[in-house]
Every structure is written in structure tokens, then in C-alpha cells.
Amino acid sequence: MCGRYASSRRPEDLVEEFEIDKVEVKETLAPDFNVAPTKPVYTVVQRPPGKGGADEGGDDAAPERQLRVTSWGLVPFWAKDPAIGNKMINARMETVHEKPAFRRAFATRRCLLPADGYYEWYPTEQKTKAGKPLKQPFFIHPADDSVLAMAGLYEIWRDPTRDEDDPARFKWTCTVLTTSAEDAVGHIHDRMPLLVEPERYDAWLDPTLSEPDELRKLLVPAAPGRLEAYPVSTQVNSVRNNGPELLDPLPAEPEGPA
Template sequence: MCGRYASSRRPEELLEEFEVVESRVSTPLAPDYNVAPTKEVYAVVERPPAKDSPEPAERQLRVLTWGLVPSWAKDPSIGNRMINARMETVAEKPAYRRAFAARRCLLPADGYYEWYPTDQLTAAGKPRKQPFFIRPRDGASLAMAGLYEIWRDPDRADDDPDRFRWTCTVITTDATDDLGRIHDRMPLMVEPERRAAWLDPRTPRAELFDLLVPAAPGSLEAYPVSTRVGNVRNNGPELVEPLPLEPEEAESLR
């Protein structure tokens, strides 16, 4: 799964990197090195034109809440459990299938965290887990495949600007061999040449799975980081600073 990630790039950087036409970001988010579910995150979306309009879809940068709330949900707290959608079932599950068909997005990240159980035990006798930060080797943004939904709050008036809640989820798949030693799942990436088709709401559903591929072997690097990332109240660039592995931990990852 993907339960934490880092996102520190400024909107201007994302507008250029993802070829965004319009920014819908009224207040930029602060750099976040410990993005957790229910937080606000940047998302790249393509909104369809008005009905019967000859204009193309418009690529936008928006701020969404991580944790997808389906349009039919009665209680928005369901989003707390909808942070990841499995590639294997995303097209069939009621919570995701409508969004998969027409509301796909990219979630830019510096990288994401996963926890590896070591042979060492905690004071409670449980295996101690070592967090790893996983990022592109070339320093580019990680373009995680995602879905978004727009939930209408029935308790708000029609003229209330906050009556619609925009939420998102990350699509995951089996981890590649070199990362599967740390965790068996990983976010799906969308390569630059496939992003236009992935975002386009008119792309036929039958073609969508061909656009999603795991990261190419060797394109990502993983290294251990401070256990402070386990507490969402901790935040700062020091969380992604590499730490040396203990000899026994290094051996177990070979």
C-alpha cells in the first residue's frame, strides 16, 4: 500500500513539469514531508469541456483531500479507508469504477515511505519496523496514478462554495522485485508519454490498463530514514535524509 509520502514542490514547478494549463490552487500548500491520509494534496486533473463544446479537456492543478469519498456515499468519513485502490479490482469495485472510467488524476510526490520489519524486537516484543523512502533516481517527481471524486455535501446550501468535496486515492500494484523485499505493494506510476491519455476522460476504458505499468527496474531507489516519520506530527526535510543500515538489516535485504 501507499500510506505516507512526501510532496515538497511548489505549484509553479508542478505547472511546468506536468504541462498544466490552469492552476486552481488559491493558497499554495506548505512543503509536506509526511503526507498522511485526510491531508490536502496536489493533484493534476483534466476537466472535460461543457457539453457539446468543441474545446479540449483542460489540464488543471488542484488541491484535493487524500481519501476518496464516492459520489454516492452518505458519510464522508468513508474516505478515511479509501486511500488506496488496487489495480486488480479498481475497474469493478463500486467505490472506484465510476472514477476509473472518467475521473483519473496524477498525484505528484517526491517519493513515498514503506516500513520493513526487521529481526530486532521492540520493548513490546514485536518486530521493529524500519521506514524506507522510495524515490526516482533521476530526481523527477513521482507521478502516482490516482482517481478523484466530487462529493456533494447534502447539509450545505446550493450557493455554499464548499458544498463540493474533492477527494482522491492512489492506485497500487504488486511491487517490483527490487522493492518487493521492503513491501509487497507500491503505487503505480504514469510515464510522461502516457499521461495525456491517462488524464483524458474520453480515453476508452479498454485502453486504460495498458497505460499503467510498474516503475522500470532500477528507476527507483530506496534507503532507510528516521523512524520519526511514523508520527504524522513530525515534518521537515530531515525525514527524507538517508540513514545507514545496521549490518543485520543490510544483510536481510540482499
């Protein structure tokens, strides 16, 4: 799965990387080195101009690529309680087109979630006081430090308790698609976020492309050598900790006596 990641790029950097047509960001997000579920995150979507809420009615205008802020944890349009999003931070690529919570979004509401990299935890041989394995966090990122474009889905949930003219009646949320981990990081965790390479951004974001088999062809595990992983401090375990030092590699253990 993907339960934490880092995202420190500025909007202007993302505009260039993803060829954004319009920035729909009211308040710039601070660099976040410990993105956790329910936090606001930058999201790249492709939508007709002027569609700020639910897609209702026809609009023949060509979709434009937008940078928006969504909350991590997808709330399906049919949800009665938005708290369901706390359990919807990931969607498995193998079954996403079948699940009621994700299938509509997979057909027409795909997005990209820019990241510096993501964290996974590996169980060590050491034990906690409760007898459970201690887990070592690793930071997994592109070997060339390029932007990691995670494949995602987004939804727009209408809050029934708010008036029709209340701009806050629409809640934008997202989820990260996951797949089996490739060999370079599979020993840490058996799942990883699905990545979208730049040459496939257009097709993945295209809301008119909805055939599941065609969409799955756009998403392939990271190529060998594309990602690298290194251990980081357990400070990342707490969402209260947030700073660039979380990405610092742990120092190498000194060699023992010969």
C-alpha cells in the same frame, strides 16, 4: 500499499512538469515531507473549463489540464458520510474497475498525484515489548530525483447539508492506485503506487478514454533501476513530524571488529 509520501514541489514547478493549462489553487500548500491520509495534496486533473463541481449537463469545450488541491482519501459520490474517505486512500489496480467505490472514477476521473517519493515499512528481526516486529521505514524515490507521478483517481462529493450556492458544498478527494511491487523495492513491501511516465500523461488523464483494458495498458510497474530505496529515521512514523530531515538517509552502521 501507499500510506505516506513526500511532496515538496512548488505549483510553478508542477505547471512546467505537467504542462498545466490552469492553476485552480486558492492557497499554496507548504512543502510536505510526511503526507498522510486526509491531508490536502496537489492533484493534476483534466476537465472542461468552468467545471468546478459535479459534472452535470453537457459541455463541448475541450478539457483543460488543471492543478487542483484534493484531500487524500476518496469519498465516493454516493457516500452518506465523508469519513469513508479515511479507508479509501488506495485502490488496487487489479480490481479497481469492479469496485463500487472506484469504478466510476476509474472510467472518467483519473488523475496524477505528484510526489518526491513514498515511504514503506520493513519488519526487522527486533521485537517490540508486545512481541511484534519493529518496522524500519524506507524512502523510495526516483533514482534521478525526478517527479514521481502516481496514478490516482478523484471524486467530487456533494455535501447535502450545505446550500446550493455554498462554494464549499463540493469536496474534492483522491486515492492512489497500487500494484505489485517491482523487484528493487518488493523486498520492503509487496505493494507500490502505480507510476505514470510522461509520455502517458495525456492518455491517462483523458476523460474520454474509459475502456478498462486500454487503461491498464498505460500503467506498468517501474522499470528496473527507476527507483531506489534507503532507510530513514523512525521520526516519519509520527505525522506530527514534518521536515526535509525526514528524507535524510540513516548513517551506515560501522563495521564490527575483524
